[in-house]
Amino acid sequence: MSGQSDLVVRSDEDGLALLTLNRPDRLNALNVPLFEQLRKHIQDIASDKSVECVILRGAGRCFSAGHDLGDIAEGEDTPSPGWHSETLRMMEKLPKPVIAAVHSHCYTGALEVALAADFIVASDDAKFGDTHAKWALTPIWGMSQRLPRRVGIATAKRMMFTAETVRAEEALQIGLCEKVFPAAEFHNRIIDFARVIMENSVFSHAANKRLLEATDAQALDMGLQWEIMENEGIGPDAHKRIQAFMKK
Template identity: 70%
Template sequence: MSEALVLRQDNDGLATLTLNRPDKLNSLTVGMFQELRRHVLDLQKDDSIGCVVLRGAGKCFSAGHDLGDIAEGEKVPSPGWHSETLRLMERLPKPVIAAVHGHCYTGALEVALAADFIIASDTARFGDTHAKWALTPIWGMSQRLPRRVGVATAKRLMFTADMIDAQEAFRIGLAEQVVAADRFDEACDALARRILENSPFSHAANKRLLEATDARDMDSGLQWEVLNCEGTGPDMQDRIAAFTRKTKKAKT
């Protein structure tokens, strides 16, 4: 039996999904997307998981869409299927972190952008090379990249096909944090654990709120927030009680 193309490992509420074609620099195929999609659908209904980290095995996150597959003519289940898969991941009711080291080019960048944010190793390199190969994006680059870095910067990256390093990615807002390679795994886990300390109810509600009001004007966004407030979570009383007990104990 062949090894899985996307591995899932669970650890105390954290699910790590690993793109697993290290011998091919995790270049993205239909088969890999099929496995990623299955994991995402499973995670939608798995209440034991409060945070997801998406990363790559071996030397890099992913070198991008497998050009061999493109040249041979991929057979996808339906038009827009890749984009739909990433949208499913983007709309998971729990935080998703893209942990990027090494290459993250074109299709791989589209995958990473579908996470809530990117944490980058100082070895990470990013780029959009659609124009280099006379291709146009259909996995979400034209929509997510300008929302992350601004329209002018997105145009610069898309038109030049330039590669940028982790520090430049941080400067333009593509990556949220840059970490030294020797501390990368530790930093990713620590970040995920800080997220897991907080309410999964709030995480899910906040994701829905941010999604619904993205690009709205301020007044309609504020109105949406009031009218569609999801209230308090089932863990609110327990969290407040735990804090109160801790505060009282600290005073004695």
């Protein structure tokens, strides 16, 4: 499937792009070389019209144990300030749905990566946490912005201040993830879920992502006006879809 240098592996299945974090011997700990490959895949997918949906997942025992502490201790050599955050923002703005498929560990930097997806789907053995405070660190990949938008500011504070582990059932309850599937069936269930999304219009998905992005946390009246004035209209597949429905 890949060589040792493939720290993020891409495989495509009929319009579905699967990106796999591939450092299983290090629990997919996130370092600069891995992020460089992730960024390249994101750039390629952005211009690849054959891709309708993206799943981001981890190889081996877990999604990712988080930012590689060894790299932090040694002092990372990044291409530019904010480079990690910029890479995740590029993924977040892809004009197609991105699903983070989280099994087992998803801590700190890994959670920041998952939060940059449109939403998280978890296996029932998933464990989430933000341990920045445990190591006297502060977030620079987006935790302080995306986590409260996902779960609310009080719950975000609880997770950030306590560094406690949130298991899949609670993650579903607080809105951190959107669905939980049994670990034994996780791969097949996540693929099936992505296929449900892909049954709908790629035009609508891209337009809806742009609309939600532009109006997030804005006043309701401003958002309503934006929806009207910046509406992208009817997609090229609209008539075909409606006619197929009418024939049933």
